[in-house]
Amino acid sequence: MVEAPMTVTRRAARLGLYAILAAVAFIYLMPVWVMLITSLKDVEEIRSGNLLSLPSSLNFDAWVTAWGSACAGSSCEGISSYFWNSFQIVIPAVIISTLLGALNGYVLSFWRFRGSELMFGLLLVGCFIPLQVILLPMARTLAFFGLANSTPGLVLVHVIVGTGFTTMFFRNFYIGLPQELIKAAKLDGAGFFFIFRRVVLPLSTPIIVVTVIWQFTQIWNDFLLGIVYSGAETQPVTVALNNLVNTSFGGKQYNVDMAAALIAALPTLIVYMVAGKYFVKGLTAGAVKG
Amino acid sequence: MAALTIENAVKNYGQGDILKGINISIESGEFLILVGPSGCGKSTLMNMIAGLETVTSGRILMGDDDVTNVQPKDRDIAMVFQSYALYPNMSVAENIAFGLEIRKVPKHERAQEVERVAKLLQIEHLLDRKPGQLSGGQRQRVAMGRALARRPRLYLFDEPLSNLDAKLRVEMRTEIKKLHQNLGTTIVYVTHDQIEAMTLADRIAVMKDGIVQQFGTPQEIYNDPNNQFVAGFMGSPAMNFIPAKLAGTAAAVTVEVTDANGAVQQLPVPNSAALASQIGNEVVLGLRPEKITEPLPHKEADPMVTHLPMKVLVTEPTGADTMVVSELNGTQVDCRLGPRFDVTPGAAADLMVDMSLAVFFDKATGERIDR
Amino acid sequence: MNQQTNTAGRSINSAALSPLARLQQALADQLPKLVMAPTFLIIFVCIYGYIGWTFLLSLTKSRILPVWKFVGFEQYEKLFMNDRWMVSLENLVIFSFLFIALCLLIGMVLAVLLDQKIRNEGFIRGIYLYPMAISFIVTGTAWKWLMNPSLGLEKMMHDWGWTSFSFDWLVDPDMVVYTLVIAAVWQSSGFVMALFIAGLRGVDDEMIKAAKLDGASMPTIYRRIILPSLKPVFFSCFVILSHIAIKSFDLVAALTGGGPGYASDLPANFMYAHAFTRGQMGLGAASAMVMLGGVLAILVPYLYSELRGKKHG
Numbered sequence: 001m002v003e004a005p006m007t008v009t010r011r012a013a014r015l016g017l018y019a020i021l022a023a024v025a026f027i028y029l030m031p032v033w034v035m036l037i038t039s040l041k042d043v044e045e046i047r048s049g050n051l052l053s054l055p056s057s058l059n060f061d062a063w064v065t066a067w068g069s070a071c072a073g074s075s076c077e078g079i080s081s082y083f084w085n086s087f088q089i090v091i092p093a094v095i096i097s098t099l100l101g102a103l104n105g106y107v108l109s110f111w112r113f114r115g116s117e118l119m120f121g122l123l124l125v126g127c128f129i130p131l132q133v134i135l136l137p138m139a140r141t142l143a144f145f146g147l148a149n150s151t152p153g154l155v156l157v158h159v160i161v162g163t164g165f166t167t168m169f170f171r172n173f174y175i176g177l178p179q180e181l182i183k184a185a186k187l188d189g190a191g192f193f194f195i196f197r198r199v200v201l202p203l204s205t206p207i208i209v210v211t212v213i214w215q216f217t218q219i220w221n222d223f224l225l226g227i228v229y230s231g232a233e234t235q236p237v238t239v240a241l242n243n244l245v246n247t248s249f250g251g252k253q254y255n256v257d258m259a260a261a262l263i264a265a266l267p268t269l270i271v272y273m274v275a276g277k278y279f280v281k282g283l284t285a286g287a288v289k290g
Numbered sequence: 291m292a293a294l295t296i297e298n299a300v301k302n303y304g305q306g307d308i309l310k311g312i313n314i315s316i317e318s319g320e321f322l323i324l325v326g327p328s329g330c331g332k333s334t335l336m337n338m339i340a341g342l343e344t345v346t347s348g349r350i351l352m353g354d355d356d357v358t359n360v361q362p363k364d365r366d367i368a369m370v371f372q373s374y375a376l377y378p379n380m381s382v383a384e385n386i387a388f389g390l391e392i393r394k395v396p397k398h399e400r401a402q403e404v405e406r407v408a409k410l411l412q413i414e415h416l417l418d419r420k421p422g423q424l425s426g427g428q429r430q431r432v433a434m435g436r437a438l439a440r441r442p443r444l445y446l447f448d449e450p451l452s453n454l455d456a457k458l459r460v461e462m463r464t465e466i467k468k469l470h471q472n473l474g475t476t477i478v479y480v481t482h483d484q485i486e487a488m489t490l491a492d493r494i495a496v497m498k499d500g501i502v503q504q505f506g507t508p509q510e511i512y513n514d515p516n517n518q519f520v521a522g523f524m525g526s527p528a529m530n531f532i533p534a535k536l537a538g539t540a541a542a543v544t545v546e547v548t549d550a551n552g553a554v555q556q557l558p559v560p561n562s563a564a565l566a567s568q569i570g571n572e573v574v575l576g577l578r579p580e581k582i583t584e585p586l587p588h589k590e591a592d593p594m595v596t597h598l599p600m601k602v603l604v605t606e607p608t609g610a611d612t613m614v615v616s617e618l619n620g621t622q623v624d625c626r627l628g629p630r631f632d633v634t635p636g637a638a639a640d641l642m643v644d645m646s647l648a649v650f651f652d653k654a655t656g657e658r659i660d661r
Numbered sequence: 662m663n664q665q666t667n668t669a670g671r672s673i674n675s676a677a678l679s680p681l682a683r684l685q686q687a688l689a690d691q692l693p694k695l696v697m698a699p700t701f702l703i704i705f706v707c708i709y710g711y712i713g714w715t716f717l718l719s720l721t722k723s724r725i726l727p728v729w730k731f732v733g734f735e736q737y738e739k740l741f742m743n744d745r746w747m748v749s750l751e752n753l754v755i756f757s758f759l760f761i762a763l764c765l766l767i768g769m770v771l772a773v774l775l776d777q778k779i780r781n782e783g784f785i786r787g788i789y790l791y792p793m794a795i796s797f798i799v800t801g802t803a804w805k806w807l808m809n810p811s812l813g814l815e816k817m818m819h820d821w822g823w824t825s826f827s828f829d830w831l832v833d834p835d836m837v838v839y840t841l842v843i844a845a846v847w848q849s850s851g852f853v854m855a856l857f858i859a860g861l862r863g864v865d866d867e868m869i870k871a872a873k874l875d876g877a878s879m880p881t882i883y884r885r886i887i888l889p890s891l892k893p894v895f896f897s898c899f900v901i902l903s904h905i906a907i908k909s910f911d912l913v914a915a916l917t918g919g920g921p922g923y924a925s926d927l928p929a930n931f932m933y934a935h936a937f938t939r940g941q942m943g944l945g946a947a948s949a950m951v952m953l954g955g956v957l958a959i960l961v962p963y964l965y966s967e968l969r970g971k972k973h974g
Contacts, residue, residue, distance in 0.1 A: 017774060017777060017779075018779075020774065021774060021775070021779065021785055024771065024789070025785060025788045025789070027847075028788050028789055028791070028792065028847070028851070029788060030807075031792075031800075031803045031804065031807055031847065032791075032803070034803070034806070034807060035803050035806070038806065046812065047812070050812075050816045050817040050819075050820045050821075051807065051812075051813060051814065051816070051817045052817060053820075100699060100700065103696050103697075104696075104697060104700050107693045107696055107697050111692075111693035113693060113694060116697075119697070119700075119701070119704065122704050122708075122709070123700070123704055124964075125960065125964065126704060126708040126709075128900075128904055128956060128960050129708065129712070129953060129956060129957075130907060130908050130929070130949070130952045130953055130956050131908065132908075132929060132932045132933075132936075132948070132949035132952050132953075133711070133712050133715045133949045133950065133952070133953045134707065134708065134711040134712065134715065135932075135933075135936065135937075135949070136714075136715055136718060136936055136942060136945065136946055136949070137710075137711040137714040137715060137718075138707070138711060139937075140727070141707075160703050160707045160708075163700060163703055164703075164708075167700065178373050178375060180371040180372070180373050180374075180375035181375045181377065183337075183340070183342050183362075183369070183371070183375065184369065184371060184375040184377075184436075185377075185388075186341075186342065186362045186363060187340060187341075187342075187362050187363065187365075187367055187368060187369050187389075188363070188388050188389035188392055188436075188440075189363035189364075189389055189392040189393055190363070190388075190392050191363070191689060192689065192692045192693065192696075193692075194392065198377075198388075199377055199379075202379035203378060203379055217794055220796070221795070221796035221797070221798075222796075223796065223797065223798050223910070223911035223914065223915075224910050224911065224929075224933070227914075227933075228933070228937060238796050238798040238799075238911070241798055241799070241802065241915075242798050242802075242914055242915055245802050245805070245915065246918065254806055254809075254812070257802060257806065258802075258803070258806060260802075261798075261799045261802040261803060262799075264796065264798070264799055265795045265796065265799040268794045268795060268796070269791065269794060269795065271794070272791055272794035276787055276790070276791075279790075279793075279794060280786075280790065280855050361686065361689075
């Protein structure tokens with residue numbers, strides 16, 4: 001492509017454009033920057049300085065406290081155990097819901113039966129209902145099966161809530177694969193699971209990555225299901241963080257709050273930095289297609 | 291023994307029949323082509339033969355076996371798809387061996403078979419590549435290789451050449467014909483290209499609106515079409531359809547055309563007996579372009595041949611011959627002339643009309659009336 | 662049934678299969694449905710069944726435990742007499758309108774700005790989008806600190822010499838709902854930008870070239886050709902954002918706790934409070950059903966037009 005020669009006004013416009021973009025970037029970055037520097041100050045520095053004043057020295061005390069000894073609700077053991085709780089919930093829930101979604105998407109794309117389209121429609125609508133309308137019956141059901149306040153119970157709820165989305169992701173991806181591929185495999189003599197394992201799954205890497213990232217962020221960041229269905233011992237980190245911040249036991253320790261918040265945000269932020277491209281794909285999946 | 295028999299097959303998706311009672315039977319080693327415009331049901335019929343779609347009513351037999359309700363994998367059929375449908379994650383060799391692997395053929399036999407097929411199709415140098423690294427023609431060969439490797443009872447080709455460019459298409463057409471002749475395989479082949487149908491087939495089924503309009507050899511279809519649709523669909527340029535009136539006597543029926551000078555001429559009719567009752571009726575005369583030529587000395591004595599002054603509207607030299615657009619009874623008519631015969635657009639020319647293979651259709655229904 | 666047996670040396674006759682093989686065949690035919698069985702259960706029991714259950718609960722006097730004594734629509738009447746519920750509805754209207762409008766505006770503008778062949782576009786886009794990866798609880802915690810009436814933005818401005826600056830919305834019952842808007846827009850506007858960029862990249866290049874040859878300036882091309890062609894993206898964003906707004910619960914919990922008093926409650930918080938902490942199950946169920954109604958009022962026309970559009974196009 002041949003670039004048009006830059007006139008003075010054009011150059012000024014470009015400069016202005018970059019200035020605007022930089023200013024906006026500053027606004028988006030500011031909250032996390034403030035969190036970070038606040039978490040490195042001590043309480044005295046917080047009172048004397050302001051949001052953007054830098055800490056005089058790197059002081060990780062607040063991080064240590066947040067991790068191991070800060071009070072959230074009635075217990076004062078930091079958020080470390082809740083952090084691991086979250087992983088115990090997230091890992092099985094992501095695996096199960098992704099697997100179910102892949103199988104569902106496979107059936108709905110290549111093994112349609114009478115009513116399968118209707119099922120997909122019902123599932124899609126199910127993705128968008130407010131969770132509030134299923135909270136109460138779900139609580140009764142979990143109690144009935146003895147799963148109330150337990151990690152398996154929370155995993156189950158996340159699978160139920162997430163399968164609609166994972167199915168939608170896989171279905172929309174598989175529908176773009178050529179139907180003839182499956183026909184060819186059927187004529188080659190391959191059965192349902194064989195085709196899935198040998199033909200479809202090897203082509204699914206991109207959508208698996210998108211789905212896993214999406215489910216990971218959704219479930220890690222969940223608060224509503226966590227606060228409703230977890231017990232004191234099984235709380236995910238978001239619930240613990242909220243308790244920690246709202247525990248007014250002694251003076252407010254903003255540095256500890258910020259350190260705890262950063263710890264809670266860290267896993268999804270790391271995922272975002274490593275695989276942001278796929279995260280965007282997950283977010284835009286379906287929305288742009290429609 | 292019939293290799294494939296389709297008995298009264300009907301397909302219905304809930305709103306009207308897609309296929310309305312198909313009857314076709316081919317012998318072992320025959321090359322059957324299903325041809326017709328898009329939406330005629332030819333692909334549905336092929337999928338039913340493969341077992342990829344259910345049969346609403348009727349039967350499909352392979353040899354003596356009723357396979358109507360047999361799973362595709364148990365039918366012993368291989369199919370070459372329009373998009374080739376190669377497994378993108380497997381190498382060419384793995385693609386070819388996949389069907390054998392599922393059928394638990396031992397590894398060394400698989401390797402032998404891959405080698406044999408690769409040699410046959412001259413794709414030995416491609417065996418380690420992935421389908422994404424192949425050109426269209428190479429993919430086509432691999433797709434055929436995948437089908438050949440299993441040595442199935444029946445091969446299905448679903449418009450296999452339509453994604454290739456014109457030159458490659460002709461090349462692969464020859465290749466397929468050679469394979470068929472050398473291996474003696476039974477093939478069902480779907481296409482909408484009537485030239486492919488004419489060149490490849492032993493038997494052609496011309497389909498329209500879910501009905502087989504005619505089932506026969508290429509020659510039968512070309513020279514003795516059942517109706518105006520078949521006559522018009524097969525052949526390029528298409529058959530001329532000239533509205534005309536029958537005249538003459540019961541012993542020698544003629545058809546009236548108006549020549550370039552405005553004079554009414556009587557052309558002879560090959561089968562007077564069948565048309566005697568229609569004398570005086572308006573009918574449609576079907577005449578292939580190659581039957582209107584420059585005067586050919588060796589045909590002068592033929593009683594079915596007449597000289598006719600015709601007005602030249604447009605000339606289209608193609609090299610091998612010259613297509614001339616003329617006019618008869620108010621309808622444009624294509625004529626095929628030798629390249630050396632000089633004609634001038636706008637002037638009249640003395641042309642020769644050979645009526646020996648002329649056909650006649652009912653004006654309203656388009657059905658043949660001269661048989 | 663035909664009675665021929667195998668003559669070709671390899672029979673493929675379905676009638677010739679053994680009973681065991683036929684059982685396997687039948688199983689294989691049903692396999693896709695079997696695989697979907699857990700999902701059947703989820704859909705029909707855990708989604709639609711539970712909605713029915715919640716609806717029934719909303720017709721009862723249930724308090725801490727379900728009591729199956731039906732009182733008709735009494736809970737709904739109570740709900741709309743309830744001042745806290747009406748405040749939460751009012752907040753929802755203000756919050757949704759501003760949240761959706763600002764997200765759309767900011768997201769669209771950023772997308773257009775980023776569409777000008779910007780160097781390091783991917784990096785900048787990453788900065789605008791990262792808040793979407795963070796939990797609303799973290800967002801709430803962060804902005805609670807930023808907007809802290811004594812130590813936050815206000816103090817920073819004072820330090821910088823703007824001593825008359827005052828920013829105490831977090832404790833001002835009339836303004837607190839706007840703090841929710843600020844934090845939510847910060848978190849979600851990048852998402853709208855991402856969708857619009859994806860949409861912009863999908864616009865036919867030749868259409869833009871044609872418009873340029875017609876003599877249209879770039880702003881005109883955006884206004885008259887490109888943005889109108891992104892109507893479906895606009896629509897999708899609207900639906901997703903309104904869905905986020907109606908479900909908003911975490912942000913309120915973390916940023917304001919619904920306070921001061923219940924000045925910043927949203928319906929989701931009302932539902933949680935009554936169903937799970939205040940022992941008003943019937944009332945909570947009724948509020949959940951009203952929320953569902955709100956979502957469906959937006960979703961059904963959307964899905965309807967989507968499906969119709971697909972069929973015709």
